[in-house]
Amino acid sequence: EVHLVESGGGLVQPGGSLRLSCAASGFTFSDYWMSWVRQAPGKGLEWVANINQDGSEESYVESVKGRFTISRDNAKNSLYLHMNSLRAEDTAVYYCARAPYSYGTRSFDYWGQGTLVTVSS
Amino acid sequence: SSELTQDPAVSVALGQTVRITCQGDSLRNYYTTWYQQKPGQAPVLVIYGKNNRPSGIPDRFSVSRSGNTASLTITGAQAEDEADYYCNSRDSSDNPHFVFGTGTKVTVL
Numbered sequence: 001e002v003h004l005v006e007s008g009g010g011l012v013q014p015g016g017s018l019r020l021s022c023a024a025s026g027f028t029f030s031d032y033w034m035s036w037v038r039q040a041p042g043k044g045l046e047w048v049a050n051i052n053q054d055g056s057e058e059s060y061v062e063s064v065k066g067r068f069t070i071s072r073d074n075a076k077n078s079l080y081l082h083m084n085s086l087r088a089e090d091t092a093v094y095y096c097a098r099a100p101y102s103y104g105t106r107s108f109d110y111w112g113q114g115t116l117v118t119v120s121s
Numbered sequence: 122s123s124e125l126t127q128d129p130a131v132s133v134a135l136g137q138t139v140r141i142t143c144q145g146d147s148l149r150n151y152y153t154t155w156y157q158q159k160p161g162q163a164p165v166l167v168i169y170g171k172n173n174r175p176s177g178i179p180d181r182f183s184v185s186r187s188g189n190t191a192s193l194t195i196t197g198a199q200a201e202d203e204a205d206y207y208c209n210s211r212d213s214s215d216n217p218h219f220v221f222g223t224g225t226k227v228t229v230l
Contacts, residue, residue, distance in 0.1 A: 035219075037164075045156070045164065045207050047219040059217045095163055103152040103170035105211040106219065111163040 002026040002110045004096050009115030016086050016119070022079040022096030022112055030054070030074040033099040035108060036081050038092035038117075046092075049081065050099060050106075064090075086119045093117075123147040123212050125222035132228040133198045141193045143208030143222045151211045153191035155184065158205045167206075168193060195227070203229045 008020040020036070036048040049060045049070040058070050069082040079096050093116050097108035125145040133139035143153055152171070156164040166175050168184045181196045191210075195202055208222035 037221075044205075044224040045158075045209075045221040047209075047221060050217060050219070057217075061218065102173075105151045105154065107154040107166055107169040108156070108164070108209070109166050109169075109175060111165070113163055 002098065004098065004110055004112035006094065006096050006112040006115040009094065009117045011118045011120065012086055013121050014087060014119055017082070017084045018086065018117060020081040020083070020094055020096075020115060020117070022081075024077045024079065024096075024098075027098070029072075029077040033101070033106060034070075034072060034079045035097045035099040035106075036070060036079075037095045037097055037108065037111075038090075039095070039114075040089075040092040043092075048094070051079070083117070086117075088119050091117060091119045123210075123220050125208055125210060125220055127206075127208060127222040127225045129223070130226040130228065132230055133195070134230050135200065136197055138194060138196045139198055139227060141195075141206050141208075141225045141227065143191045143193075144189055145210065145220070145222075146189055147210050147212055147220070148186065148189050148191050150213075153184065153186065154209045155182075155193045156207045156209065157202075158207065159203075164207065198227075198229050200229050203227055 003025045005023045035050045051070045067085045071080045093114040095114045096112045098110045099106040155168040158164040206225045212218035
């Protein structure tokens, strides 16, 4: 059974940094693209970043480009999101999701339970 | 980047049919995926591709598309279908970015 478990969220001051982790199990992690998706309190879903199977391709939503870095360690079956220069508007629940290719696009077929990041002084 | 627009809320009587629409230019070129999210829970994939449902998703969920509009139809809505629904698609061929719709709250009366 596929499991994705996020960790690393918490309270951080504006301008601070945080690293989120996502531990994957139940599938061959190195075979899949992975993504981070966030949801601000009471708001909708927002795609944040993708990474390909070997970590050689990354893509980001414009609002986090240059501040966030997605990475992975296939030996540890883990996905990461390094977040720098955090802003109040980055406050959200951050989900990791598996992102297989299908029909010319990607679906997010499994999701973790999410980890809350709060940026506030 | 593209935007995907959904109606904020719709309601449906128990056992009746409801359609949720998603509009955006990128939908002319790419299939839409649909997610269901209940309060306090992570989203769940309900439909992808032409009309594919993951294991465990009932066949009362179906999709259609026309031009820049994709639709998710729930035929014979059940109480457990009350949730927020989000569409999602690729942004454009120029970049591997993805965009979610604004979300639709479905209330089953």
